[in-house]
Amino acid sequence: MKTAKFLCAAAIAALTALVSCNKDPDIPEPLVKSFGFYASDNVGRIDSDCVGAVSGTEITVGVPPTTDLSELVARFTTNDGNIVSVGGVALISGQTVQDYSAPVSLKVEDEELKASVLYTVKVSLNPDSDPKLTSFKFELVNNLEAVGEDIEGEISGDAISVPMIKAADKTKLVATFTTTPTNVVKVGDAVQVSGETANDFTNPVDYIVSNSDGSKSALYSVSIRTVNGKLEPIVTYSERPVFSGAVLRVDPSDKSPYIGFKEREVKDSESVSAEKMTVVKYVDGAWSTVGSAGFSKNVNSSHYDFDITKEGTPYVAYANAEVSPKNAQVMKYDGGWKVVGEENTSDMLSNYVGLAAFSDNNIVVTQINGNAKSTFSNRTLVASVFNGSWNNQETNLAKTQVYAKASCKAGETAYVLAIRRGKSDGVNYGHDVLAYNGGNWSSLRSNYVREGATQTGTYVYDITAAEDGSVYILTADNASDGSAYHFVVEKYNPTTKDWSVVGGSFYPYVHADSHDRAKIAVAPDGTIYLLYLDNKSNALNLTWFDSETKQWADPLLVANEKATDPCIAFTTSGVGYIAFTDANNAEKVFIYR
Template sequence: MKQLIKNLCYPLIAVLLFSACGEEDKSISAPEIVGAKLVSFGFYVEDNEGVLDKDYVVDGPIVGSDIEMKIPSKIDKSSLIARFTTSEDNPAVTVKGTVQVSQQTANDFSIPVDFVLTNNSQNNRKYTVRIKRPIEWVKKVRFSEFQLSDAILKVNPVDDVPYVMGITNASNSENRKTVLLKYENETWSMVGDTISNGRPSDIDFTFNSTGTPYVVYTDYTNTIPQTATVQYYDGSSWVVIGRNYNDVRVSYNSICFDAMGKLYVFSMNNAAGGVVGRRLMNISTYNGGSWTTNQTMPGRNYNTYNMRSILKKDILYLGVYDYANDKGTISVYINQNGVWTTLAQGMRMDGATEINYNDLDMDVDNQGNIYIMGLERFDSGYKLVNHKYTASTSSWSIFATPIDLIGNTKYFSIGLNPDGGLSTVYNNLTTNSNSSFVTIDKESQTWTSPFIFPDILNTKADMAFASDGTGYIIYIDASKHLAIWEYIEDNE
């Protein structure tokens, strides 16, 4: 019995002594997997002749289980051969059960590829290789000829050139004018002369099927002040095609063509006494050289504020911010072959109590899926919420996790790249009111870590993508000049 007690005590004493001596290290680490490691990994021209024009190799030691490599989109990744080395225990390397031989085995790297390493001790380790486009935001030359007080961005679908419609800045608002600028070959230039005769507001513009720009603005110099004026650029000067066609002043203008070439202008009647009631949507159309106005949306009786209109694949899409009973919502309509259809009316996320009327943005992909974002209020605070309409199922859902904001912000913009990836730039109080850019990771369908713009501070940033995937963000900087960042791919 004494011997038994002695045998139990000695290990207990040893444990107590060890605990006392090592009192500072209170953590218990999980045992490290021994061996079965990738030491190096890359794609080499020598192994991929006719496909690669340079080597793409992981720099330094491989840390962790995720290997991310940046290779230009122009390169075919469907059958790349990897070159790799492993740890000294020479583990077997497989992909989906197929043995991999360095410099010999080809895989489709257009999607993530899992490399599984197994050594003689049956220690397994998985490495996931992802190839992404080498893209980054680069600040480009600003427009410094004169100051602006407002600016919106769109890319001409015919030549992929970004255009900006703005309002010149002047201490006397009556001296402000509308202008249209374009950014081509890293140079800013004006499209014609100043557009308006005097003070404008509520600007928007679009392009017809040949790339000709058309603009709309609330015109304070009209016979009925603050009614809309519409002009287009004929290649040498601005031509008025609509003026004084409203019967009362209007706000929140949005302009777009339909598939048949009819021009639509959507506005909010901002005064009583018109054929269409105050704060209701007034639809005006221009076709065959004449205007038809005071049209309304069938079945709609909500007050109207911000609107976004887009022509995509022969369908005209209209997103609208509603305001009824002091509670904001979102509605979406489409026009196909001249017929309006309601896709959503009075929509907001479950649990939200209102949507802020200051901003709204919408984009549509090539499959007819709609993404429309609003700033929605919850008991826990404000969130940027993206509602997605899936065309194949005719259904709405919340796309991606809503973005938490410390407080209310009226500055955000969304855009879809040609691959259908959604991106958002928004004013972020968590980063001292600098704007943040996030995009959706295709695999996880979650927002990426934000890129913080150091100089976009307390101002509206507007975003758009060209058909080649180049992204643009414009804003008015602290000196009241137009600045631009470009989201470009490094093809070197």
């Protein structure tokens, strides 16, 4: 009997040894290495990746609290050659839809080893998080027309403050934000998508952040905080020397800055474009010539202007020095520069040329006639209007001599600020403001000098206008004490048809040098900007009227060098450009944002 028991035990041992000898030690046991639910495999089910934890033969995964557990696709990895199944049905990673609303037994087997392991998968709903905005900003990529760089908001409790310059267009800003998981963000009843949804931030905007079932919510008030913009120089234009009177414009169609100028003649230079018009455009970080340089006839002095239609077509108007009298000629760029209409259609000598190009068939040129033998009175303001052909016409100042003028356009209206020559009806160097629209001239102001002033100054003057019909003029006078001249910015209200001094009084700078220069521009939000050159100190300064403080802002120094012909212009989104000609006859340009 003992012998039989011994033989049985020996047989079992031998069999075990035989099996052990047949097992391939290079083939690993069945094993789940990773397991999870990924958003790309579960579109419309979950919106974030949920990675599980594998501990022994138990797999746990947490998913968002609103997830439907009955239809989920798992993505997993196993040892090579392993087959995964649930209830005898193969489970394919990243493909098979499975119900995980109850624990699932996952069989992982290796057919070669004839071995298998059972795993239990438990999927649970994560607890809902408290509603909270964790970051808020305006990214450049989503707000190209309004900001020049990413602007980060400052979150303090339930208030979010975002710094931005006053001139920036705040009406269509797209916010990029992050929240705690599962939160829903709304403005009013509109669900907000980070990096996509636009809102008007002219006034504070309330963001409501709620958890998934709406049982908890938090309100954040987002407001724009006005800060000074940053001045950044862009590439100086120096390819050709610039004559006085260079004009800075912004293309309304693509917001690119242009400069139109007459090339200065340089001693011993043989430039064929000298004394002629050239237009350059800033694109892709460099200045490029529009068409050819020196495309015009010779230009008389600095009597020229440059404009761009809303469709983006550049135009120039200049006094043609190659004809007699030197009357105005207009050219446009349409793949090449060409003359608009007939040449030499008037007997005027065109001085102080101004250009308002509305469209190919609506162009207004204003000038002071300097030809005493012209059919138009000498030194009067005359308009040349193109509607398919040129028509020269008198303005409201047909019989009044004009000393100097400035012009602008807004909407479909051309505007002129004209300073009368000497005494007119008892007023010394009074000024007029005219508007041209639909073929008619109207007077917004006539022969005006402020009370207490000796006259309207003749060195600093400018005009600009807004799309709503508001008109701003810059003049200088000594109304404050009868002696010192100060800048005065006034606004015309198109509704009341009244004029008012911006800020209630003059700008405090004392204008005492005949070479001082100044320009004004109105930003899209209605903020009026004043750019002025203090010639004695060679300081070019920028200020603006703050509608909140009702004061002119402390001036921002643009440059401290010898400069002439300062210019300022804004894009429709509030980005500003400033230009001036330096001592080397190069054009220096800054971006303000």
